[in-house]
Amino acid sequence: xxxxxxxxxxxxxxxxxxxxxxxxxxxxxxxxxxxxxxxxxxxxxxxxxxxxxxxxxxxxxxxxxxxxxxxxxxxxxxxxxxxxxxxxxxxxxxxxxxxxxxxxxxxxxxxxxxxxxxxxxxxxxxxxxxxxxxxxxxxxxxxxxxxxxxxxxxxxxxxxxxxxxxxxxxxxxxxxxxxxxxxxxxxxxxxxxxxxxxxxxxxxxxxxxxxxxxxxxxxxxxxxxxxxxxxxxxxxxxxxxxxxxxxxxxxxxxxxxxxxxxxxxxxxxxxxxxxxxxxxxxxxxxxxxxxxxxxxxxxxxxxxxxxxxxxxxxxxxxxxxxxxxxxxxxxxxxxxxxxxxxxxxxxxxxxxxxxxxxxxxxxxxxxxxxxxxxxxxxxxxxxxxxxxx
Amino acid sequence: xxxxxxxxxxxxxxxxxxxxxxxxxxxxxxxxxxxxxxxxxxxxxxxxxxxxxxxxxxxxxxxxxxxxxxxxxxxxxxxxxxxxxxxxxxxxxxxxxxxxxxxxxxxxxxxxxxxxxxxxxxxxxxxxxxxxxxxxxxxxxxxxxxxxxxxxxxxxxxxxxxxxxxxxxxxxxxxxxxxxxxxxxxxxxxxxxxxxxxxxxxxxxxxxxxxxxxxxxxxxxxxxxxxxxxxxxxxxxxxxxxxxxxxxxxxxxxxxxxxxxxxxxxxxxxxxxxxxxxxxxxxxxxxxxxxxxxxxxxxxxxxxxxxxxxxxxxxxxxxxxxxxxxxxxxxxxxxxxxxxxxxxxxxxxxxxxxxxxxxxxxxxxxxxxxxxxxxxxxxxxxxxxxxxxxxxxxxxxxxxxxxxxxxxxxxxxxxxxx
Numbered sequence: 109x110x111x112x113x114x115x116x117x118x119x120x121x122x123x124x125x126x127x128x129x130x131x132x133x134x135x136x137x138x139x140x141x142x143x144x145x146x147x148x149x150x151x152x153x154x155x156x157x158x159x160x161x162x163x164x165x166x167x168x169x170x171x172x173x174x175x176x177x178x179x180x181x182x183x184x185x186x187x188x189x190x191x192x193x194x195x196x197x198x199x200x201x202x203x204x205x206x207x208x209x210x211x212x213x214x215x216x217x218x219x220x221x222x223x224x225x226x227x228x229x230x231x232x233x234x235x236x237x238x239x240x241x242x243x244x245x246x247x248x249x250x251x252x253x254x255x256x257x258x259x260x261x262x263x264x265x266x267x268x269x270x271x272x273x274x275x276x277x278x279x280x281x282x283x284x285x286x287x288x289x290x291x292x293x294x295x296x297x298x299x300x301x302x303x304x305x306x307x308x309x310x311x312x313x314x315x316x317x318x319x320x321x322x323x324x325x326x327x328x329x330x331x332x333x334x335x336x337x338x339x340x341x342x343x344x345x346x347x348x349x350x351x352x353x354x355x356x357x358x359x360x361x362x363x364x365x366x367x368x369x370x371x372x373x374x375x376x377x378x379x380x381x382x383x384x385x386x387x388x389x390x391x392x393x394x395x396x397x398x399x400x401x402x403x404x405x406x407x408x409x410x411x412x413x414x415x416x417x418x419x420x421x422x423x424x425x426x427x428x429x430x431x432x433x434x435x436x437x438x439x440x441x442x443x444x445x446x447x448x449x450x451x452x453x454x455x456x457x458x459x460x461x462x463x464x465x466x467x468x469x470x471x472x473x474x475x476x477x478x479x480x481x482x483x484x485x486x487x488x489x490x491x492x493x494x495x496x497x
Numbered sequence: 498x499x500x501x502x503x504x505x506x507x508x509x510x511x512x513x514x515x516x517x518x519x520x521x522x523x524x525x526x527x528x529x530x531x532x533x534x535x536x537x538x539x540x541x542x543x544x545x546x547x548x549x550x551x552x553x554x555x556x557x558x559x560x561x562x563x564x565x566x567x568x569x570x571x572x573x574x575x576x577x578x579x580x581x582x583x584x585x586x587x588x589x590x591x592x593x594x595x596x597x598x599x600x601x602x603x604x605x606x607x608x609x610x611x612x613x614x615x616x617x618x619x620x621x622x623x624x625x626x627x628x629x630x631x632x633x634x635x636x637x638x639x640x641x642x643x644x645x646x647x648x649x650x651x652x653x654x655x656x657x658x659x660x661x662x663x664x665x666x667x668x669x670x671x672x673x674x675x676x677x678x679x680x681x682x683x684x685x686x687x688x689x690x691x692x693x694x695x696x697x698x699x700x701x702x703x704x705x706x707x708x709x710x711x712x713x714x715x716x717x718x719x720x721x722x723x724x725x726x727x728x729x730x731x732x733x734x735x736x737x738x739x740x741x742x743x744x745x746x747x748x749x750x751x752x753x754x755x756x757x758x759x760x761x762x763x764x765x766x767x768x769x770x771x772x773x774x775x776x777x778x779x780x781x782x783x784x785x786x787x788x789x790x791x792x793x794x795x796x797x798x799x800x801x802x803x804x805x806x807x808x809x810x811x812x813x814x815x816x817x818x819x820x821x822x823x824x825x826x827x828x829x830x831x832x833x834x835x836x837x838x839x840x841x842x843x844x845x846x847x848x849x850x851x852x853x854x855x856x857x858x859x860x861x862x863x864x865x866x867x868x869x870x871x872x873x874x875x876x877x878x879x880x881x882x883x884x885x886x887x888x889x890x891x892x893x894x895x896x897x898x899x900x901x902x903x904x905x906x907x908x909x910x911x912x913x914x915x
Contacts, residue, residue, distance in 0.1 A: 133628070134628030134629055134630045134645050134646070134647065135589075135591050135628075135629075135630055136588055136589075136629070136630050136631065136632070137524070137584045137585070137586050137588065137589060137590065137591040137629070137891060138523065138524025138525075138584060138586065138627065138629045138891050139524075139586070139588070139629055139630070139631050139889075140586055140587070140851070140888070140889030140890050140891065141524045141525060141527070141629075141850050141851070141890055141891060142524070142527075142629060142631060142646065151635055151637055151638055151642065152637075153637060153638070392686060392696040392698055393694075393696070394638075394686070394688065394693040394694055394695075394696060395692055395693050395694060448694060492638060492693060494686070
């Protein structure tokens with residue numbers, strides 16, 4: 109039996125010896141046996157054109173941006189909403205003698221030389237709901253605000269970066285604001301600045317800025333228990349703006365795609381044409397570039413667009429997005445997007461082959477983009493791909 | 498004896514693990530179900546897989562269920578195989594190694610008088626393992642394009658067989674085979690142009706279905722013709738039904754920045770297995786020298802894959818001969834108890850690539866080493882060549898080594914070592 113054991117051990121060692129030195133890394137040997145028609149799926153570059161386009165209203169979240177707006181320009185309107193809260197305990201129930209709001213400007217839309225003016229309306233319901241629109245605000249005005257303007261004295265210089273000051277003369281309202289921090293009966297829902305001018309919308313730094321010298325500031329004048337007149341500075345609050353425009357006044361041509369920031373409207377493009385790539389998933393997508401062309405020159409504060417994936421209703425589903433690169437060709441501005449991500453979704457399992465286009469500063473400007481929706485400059489997607497078996 | 502058994506098992510484990518983990522193989526296996534495996538049994542391995550007409554005790558015939566009929570004791574067999582490929586084409590050569598489990602089989606005699614034996618086995622049927630790279634300049638994208646093709650997996654079957662001997666010289670058997678397995682083939686594509694995103698694509702196919710193997714062995718030709726010299730001659734025939742296996746293809750893009758989870762599309766269909774018809778002959782001279790011959794044909798060229806003719810497949814024909822010298826009954830030493838085996842095989846494989854049929858020629862040899870009553874360790878070596886370098890194809894030089902145990906229930910009994 110010792111002989112048998114020796115033979116077994118020897119053969120085992122031989123196997124292990126042979127195992128060493130083998131090549132486990134793929135190499136080109138056997139390349140000639142590949143069935144290129146079946147395995148390869150040659151790389152193809154195709155251009156597919158949009159099959160439909162439209163512009164859809166979109167709800168924007170203005171409370172999260174770095175600015176809020178007030179003013180009126182053409183048929184555009186922006187109503188600012190501003191609320192200071194979270195008072196220090198020492199001021200609760202203090203004898204308030206007056207207050208001044210200071211807002212730092214950073215943006216304008218319209219005639220830069222025009223003056224801004226507004227009524228300050230006392231809000232009597234929370235304005236924090238992100239879905240609050242201009243229509244719901246104004247149609248339910250008695251629910252949201254007191255239509256009688258608060259007595260103020262405003263100092264609004266011309267210039268984007270100038271600060272404006274609003275003296276609040278209504279001490280009754282101020283004392284109600286400072287009566288409690290646990291406001292259960294809507295004593296402090298802030299103010300709405302309803303524009304009364306006609307040629308400019310101005311933007312001011314919101315509370316969403318790390319530089320506290322820029323954020324809205326409330327200077328509170330009060331008399332302490334010793335009878336001393338003091339001023340307290342407060343920088344905690346909430347701001348947003350609610351805007352509207354007469355759609356018919358800006359969207360005048362069905363052949364164009366309109367993207368209106370600040371309201372907002374988004375462009376919606378359909379690419380059912382790419383279904384012809386293959387009825388069989390998967391398709392290897394190496395590159396996909398979606399291009400849209402501007403109709404004429406644009407004058408915007410942020411000349412850039414986003415491409416957004418959307419669900420069946422045309423609303424962004426947050427799954428993917430791409431930012432544009434801008435080129436000029438033949439006198440036209442062309443916005444190009446990396447659309448591989450969206451194309452993969454379209455080809456893999458989506459029955460809705462649409463994407464939305466939004467402005468880069470959708471909730472921070474009133475930029476209007478006009479893009480070709482039909483004709484030779486209509487939206488197209490250039491896809492580099494191969495089909496897999 | 499128990500110490501010896503433990504040694505044998507330990508060696509099996511030591512050998513088996515590295516064999517399983519090693520990767521690599523011939524690119525031919527990308528087609529069909531991969532390389533079709535014909536282990537037969539550890540005994541027939543060294544005879545180039547010849548044994549359709551082999552009817553003997555001490556051996557589980559997985560080529561022909563009728564060949565079980567002479568088993569008198571409960572038996573099992575299992576083994577491991579090491580494969581070495583040297584693949585060569587017009588651009589160079591590469592050395593691959595792989596290994597794996599050869600299957601396991603158990604057989605239980607129910608009525609030795611009537612040749613009724615039941616067996617159960619789990620045996621690999623095919624193996625896919627390859628990795629190929631391909632690079633070229635694509636004028637369309639103006640970029641070098643690099644593709645890598647990988648494949649692995651294969652089919653196996655669970656078989657449940659029964660043999661019987663309705664007449665003294667006639668043996669019949671049947672085996673139900675549950676075919677199951679999967680192949681995974683994936684491809685990566687990358688470009689030197691960084692604007693083009695590399696992609697990975699994975700296609701896994703899962704198969705399952707049944708086939709039936711019928712077999713018979715006839716030993717009465719000598720009596721029938723009344724020729725004494727032919728009384729040691731037997732003939733065997735096997736027929737395995739074709740089958741349309743249920744097949745499910747899953748095409749997957751792996752999870753990436755584009756998909757939080759794998760994006761997978763399923764497609765169900767069928768994949769055809771061919772009818773297999775085998776003929777065998779066996780002749781034993783002076784109860785010591787056995788000569789065997791087999792022919793097996795399979796109509797792969799008529800099979801379909803998801804409703805279309807299978808790609809790059811043709812009908813296969815395998816012919817083989819084997820020889821075995823068993824010890825004399827009065828052998829009194831270890832060396833005299835060794836069984837010697839040899840064989841030759843020529844296989845027109847089912848691969849037909851670029852219009853060229855891929856043929857294989859094998860020479861084999863081996864030993865059966867006694868390790869107790871009714872038990873052996875069988876070592877087999879197969880050396881062969883496959884394919885040609887015509888039409889940009891490749892030629893494989895193959896070395897296969899099998900180490901297997903074939904033992905009966907007596908092997909497990911405890912004896913005092915002499």
